[in-house]
Amino acid sequence: MQPNNFHADPELKRLYWHSRRGMLELDLLLVPFARDCLATLTVEQREAYRQLLAEEDQDLYVWLTRREVPADATLEAAVALVLAHGSRFDL
Numbered sequence: 830m831q832p833n834n835f836h837a838d839p840e841l842k843r844l845y846w847h848s849r850r851g852m853l854e855l856d857l858l859l860v861p862f863a864r865d866c867l868a869t870l871t872v873e874q875r876e877a878y879r880q881l882l883a884e885e886d887q888d889l890y891v892w893l894t895r896r897e898v899p900a901d902a903t904l905e906a907a908v909a910l911v912l913a914h915g916s917r918f919d920l
Contacts, residue, residue: 862914881907
């Protein structure tokens with residue numbers, strides 16, 4: 830379920846729905862991050878997250894499982910944000 834504040838901002842709603850990948854491992858990290866953090870991200874962080882979501886699921890998986898690091902610094906920063914949020918939980 831998406832947060833109520835997303836109804837007022839179509840960009841947040843779009844990013845939230847794009848966070849739903851259909852792969853459990855990705856959904857466990859991306860959906861809670863989107864739900865809890867999107868509204869508080871800076872413009873730069875939001876753009877980095879948008880770029881991250883444009884990547885293939887296979888790439889997201891290896892980055893978010895810390896098997897590889899993205900070559901692009903912007904994507905690396907977005908991965909770090911998601912992982913920092915996910916580390917608050919025992920997944």
